[in-house]
Amino acid sequence: MSRFAIVGAGAWGTALASLYARAGHDVTLLGRDAETVRAIEEDHGNPRYLPDLTLPDGLNATLDPEAALGDAGIVLLVVPTQSLRTATTALKPHLRRDQLIVLCSKGIEQDTGRFASDILAEELPGHRLAVLSGPSFAADVARGLPTAVTIAADEAEAADEAARLLSTDTFRGYAATDMRGVEAGGALKNVLALAAGAVAGRGLGASAQAAVITRGFVELRRLGAALGGRPETLMGLSGLGDLVLTCSSPQSRNFAYGIALGRGDDRTGLKLAEGVHTAGIAARLAEERGIDAPIIATVARILAGGMDVGEAVQALLARPLKREFD
Numbered sequence: 001m002s003r004f005a006i007v008g009a010g011a012w013g014t015a016l017a018s019l020y021a022r023a024g025h026d027v028t029l030l031g032r033d034a035e036t037v038r039a040i041e042e043d044h045g046n047p048r049y050l051p052d053l054t055l056p057d058g059l060n061a062t063l064d065p066e067a068a069l070g071d072a073g074i075v076l077l078v079v080p081t082q083s084l085r086t087a088t089t090a091l092k093p094h095l096r097r098d099q100l101i102v103l104c105s106k107g108i109e110q111d112t113g114r115f116a117s118d119i120l121a122e123e124l125p126g127h128r129l130a131v132l133s134g135p136s137f138a139a140d141v142a143r144g145l146p147t148a149v150t151i152a153a154d155e156a157e158a159a160d161e162a163a164r165l166l167s168t169d170t171f172r173g174y175a176a177t178d179m180r181g182v183e184a185g186g187a188l189k190n191v192l193a194l195a196a197g198a199v200a201g202r203g204l205g206a207s208a209q210a211a212v213i214t215r216g217f218v219e220l221r222r223l224g225a226a227l228g229g230r231p232e233t234l235m236g237l238s239g240l241g242d243l244v245l246t247c248s249s250p251q252s253r254n255f256a257y258g259i260a261l262g263r264g265d266d267r268t269g270l271k272l273a274e275g276v277h278t279a280g281i282a283a284r285l286a287e288e289r290g291i292d293a294p295i296i297a298t299v300a301r302i303l304a305g306g307m308d309v310g311e312a313v314q315a316l317l318a319r320p321l322k323r324e325f326d
């Protein structure tokens with residue numbers, strides 16, 4: 001059994017910690033909020049991020065980075081993308097080159113256009129990295145429901161090894177060598193889920209929602225490929241698979257945020273929706289590369305306050321007709 005350290009005691013970090021503790025691994029969750037750490041240790045729960053779930057007995061939580069990371073063989077980084085650089089910098093003195101670092105965030109750093117693996121390469125050069133991404137709601141994984149994800153590393157053997165280490169009897173990891181494609185799919189599907197949610201929230205109908213998901217997938221494939229992802233990765237679990245999940249369930253925080261946008265509801269206090277932080281930079285990356293991505297650009301404009309959802313729908317429908325496949 002391996003020693004796991006999981007950084008970030010939010011919904012996804014706590015779910016992955018539960019998964020690996022149930023599978024018999026020695027797991028320590030590193031939090032930064034004393035009450036959350038206390039609740040995990042003493043009450044076997046994380047009411048702030050995963051209410052109504054009982055966490056397994058063997059799951060430890062701490063505020064002390066050295067206690068969590070010191071003798072861990074596998075370190076999962078599970079913080080929001082915009083916090084990843086700060087979190088990594090703070091942990092640097094506690095991390096070792098022989099540890100496998102697994103990146104679980106889904107987004108693009110908004111000031112730099114960097115993905116998680118770029119941030120790690122800059123902040124912790126020479127460390128072994130894997131990316132874990134795919135259709136996987138925290139509450140499902142924490143409950144032990146069957147889940148399949150992509151686990152990518154630079155080399156095939158390293159990816160196979162990471163997938164073996166990170167799979168359990170309910171959590172099936174498919175190995176891949178296209179880290180960039182996996183990261184691009186995970187980041188862009190969140191932006192598209194905002195669009196699909198806005199369509200649902202505005203009551204535009206199931207047909208419009210299917211159109212947005214399908215045309216959104218065209219944009220994910222175009223931009224994902226321009227950013228260096230392989231077509232088959234973008235068609236896989238971490239691309240199409242996660243797009244389907246996130247664009248079709250209010251359990252998704254991005255879809256739920258989109259619903260609020262579509263309804264014109266107040267969005268203060270909603271849970272983390274990574275797409276809100278990724279939309280602007282994704283639109284900019286598309287523009288810089290000459291990639292046609294009107295849905296992503298429209299989401300970015302709505303979030304920046306440049307148009308409302310009604311105007312956005314009119315503008316998208318008024319675009320010149322074109323061939324479906326160019």
Ligand SMILES: NC(=O)C1=CN([C@@H]2O[C@H](COP(=O)(O)OP(=O)(O)OC[C@H]3O[C@@H](n4cnc5c(N)ncnc54)[C@H](OP(=O)(O)O)[C@@H]3O)[C@@H](O)[C@H]2O)C=CC1
Nearest residue numbers: 008009010011012013033079080083087105106137138272
């Ligand atoms: N939830 C899900 O179903 C899934 C989420 N993901 C991805 O995982 C990432 C994390 O999401 P999720 O756990 O759901 O988010 P949550 O909002 O539920 O939790 C985020 C956690 O990160 C902590 N955190 C934030 N900044 C730092 C920092 N600088 N140092 C240490 N801890 C920090 C927060 O601490 P505090 O409480 O103190 O603010 C909080 O515990 C996102 O990129 C998301 O897209 C991927 C797959 C599934």
Ligand SMILES: O=C(CO)COP(=O)(O)O
Nearest residue numbers: 134135136137252253254
């Ligand atoms: O990434 C996820 C599912 O794969 C979680 O989606 P949300 O962040 O939208 O809740």
